[in-house]
Amino acid sequence: MTSEERPFSFRSVALAAFLPTLLFSVGEGAIIPIIPIAAGNLGASLAMAGFIASMVMLGELAGDIPSGWVVSRVGERTSMIGAAVVAIVGVVICLLAPNYWVLMAGIFLVGIATAVFALARHAFMTSYVPARYRARALSTLGGIFRAGWFIGPLIASAVIAVTGSTQSVFWIFIISCLGSVVVLLALPDPEKMFGPSARVTDESGAQVTTGEEEAEERTHGLFRTIWSFREVLLRMGAGVSLVAAIRSARTVLMPLWAVSIGLSESNTALIIGLAGAVDFALFYASGQIMDRFGRMWSAIPSMLGLGLGFLVLAFSHDLSSAVAWYIGVSLFLSVANGIGSGIVMTLGADLAPKDRPAPFLGAWRFSADAGQAAAPLFVSLLTALVSISFASGVMGLLGLVGAGMLARYIPRYVPRRPRPA
Numbered sequence: 001m002t003s004e005e006r007p008f009s010f011r012s013v014a015l016a017a018f019l020p021t022l023l024f025s026v027g028e029g030a031i032i033p034i035i036p037i038a039a040g041n042l043g044a045s046l047a048m049a050g051f052i053a054s055m056v057m058l059g060e061l062a063g064d065i066p067s068g069w070v071v072s073r074v075g076e077r078t079s080m081i082g083a084a085v086v087a088i089v090g091v092v093i094c095l096l097a098p099n100y101w102v103l104m105a106g107i108f109l110v111g112i113a114t115a116v117f118a119l120a121r122h123a124f125m126t127s128y129v130p131a132r133y134r135a136r137a138l139s140t141l142g143g144i145f146r147a148g149w150f151i152g153p154l155i156a157s158a159v160i161a162v163t164g165s166t167q168s169v170f171w172i173f174i175i176s177c178l179g180s181v182v183v184l185l186a187l188p189d190p191e192k193m194f195g196p197s198a199r200v201t202d203e204s205g206a207q208v209t210t211g212e213e214e215a216e217e218r219t220h221g222l223f224r225t226i227w228s229f230r231e232v233l234l235r236m237g238a239g240v241s242l243v244a245a246i247r248s249a250r251t252v253l254m255p256l257w258a259v260s261i262g263l264s265e266s267n268t269a270l271i272i273g274l275a276g277a278v279d280f281a282l283f284y285a286s287g288q289i290m291d292r293f294g295r296m297w298s299a300i301p302s303m304l305g306l307g308l309g310f311l312v313l314a315f316s317h318d319l320s321s322a323v324a325w326y327i328g329v330s331l332f333l334s335v336a337n338g339i340g341s342g343i344v345m346t347l348g349a350d351l352a353p354k355d356r357p358a359p360f361l362g363a364w365r366f367s368a369d370a371g372q373a374a375a376p377l378f379v380s381l382l383t384a385l386v387s388i389s390f391a392s393g394v395m396g397l398l399g400l401v402g403a404g405m406l407a408r409y410i411p412r413y414v415p416r417r418p419r420p421a
Contacts, residue, residue, distance in 0.1 A: 020179075249395045310392045
């Protein structure tokens with residue numbers, strides 16, 4: 001009996017994919033706001049702290065290429081377990097770091113592990129969730145990830161308040177990863193839970209699941225695929241790269257801003273956690289907007305909001321009410337980001353060739369991850385050369401440019417009415 005024929009239960013997916021993802025993202029969400037603070041405690045300047053925080057995104061970009069090979073060779077569940085173990089090694093390096101250079105290496109390793117974990121959990125869905133349930137399962141998976149990113153900082157805030165130590169937050173990620181490993185090891189073989197997945201023969205002649213094959217196709221011949229789809233990637237891909245860039249700039253710039261205006265570690269984590277709650281609350285509304293009114297009505301307001309939010313933030317640094325402005329802009333940026341939830345994946349699915357989507361989606365993801373990795377480096381460079389306020393202003397202008405690109409090219413490349421499921 002195949003997974004399409006066997007009765008399907010979302011409860012089994014919750015155990016096999018949702019719970020490990022929630023645990024992993026809670027740990028990652030806990031450490032993201034405190035990376036610049038930890039770097040500063042080890043003697044890094046504000047610009048260098050931003051550069052170190054960007055290592056998560058750079059690690060994810062570096063991990064995009066080998067992740068497909070790893071998943072196709074060792075399987076989805078083993079890849080998730082291995083990624084969690086590698087993340088633990090990276091966090092232990094951060095805990096023991098005698099200087100910020102070693103801290104940077106540990107954060108980079110966490111980024112690589114994140115890329116492998118993300119692709120493995122997606123491949124798991126492809127292999128074992130029937131097609132008629134897959135869109136809902138993947139949408140829920142995205143919501144679970146965002147839930148972890150608001151729960152993690154709130155836990156981090158409480159841990160810092162109790163222990164008085166920023167370093168203690170790294171233990172949250174260690175415990176979360178261990179929890180993911182325990183859950184994955186304790187579960188029976190996926191084929192016993194979901195039924196056997198369809199098997200195909202890959203290029204090497206090995207029998208792999210459909211999810212493992214898709215994972216390999218997404219990364220095999222990546223740069224050749226990018227060249228093949230260069231026209232759409234230069235237009236729509238560049239716009240999506242700016243979407244990812246502004247989002248990752250927010251992830252790095254907001255903790256940096258808190259350091260620069262003198263916010264305490266626990267208050268920084270608390271504010272970022274509350275902002276994450278707003279972001280999480282809107283992910284379903286974003287899907288409704290895209291499905292009912294079209295992709296433009298989610299993507300363009302989101303980018304306009306992010307751009308305007310960074311522009312306002314740029315002029316608030318030296319005000320007497322800088323903390324109040326920081327809180328207000330943090331919440332505003334979360335609303336803007338939340339109404340664009342899922343836009344990158346949705347546009348990629350719209351544009352992908354229906355006969356063989358995996359290679360295009362791999363190139364699409366790489367384009368987005370390239371923008372995601374470049375933006376924090378750009379923020380660090382501008383902070384070092386001019387100021388953090390200038391960096392915020394430039395990112396705000398880039399957000400407006402991204403909105404303009406999406407307004408120009410979405411009507412050209414994406415159908416006005418969403419394709420039927």
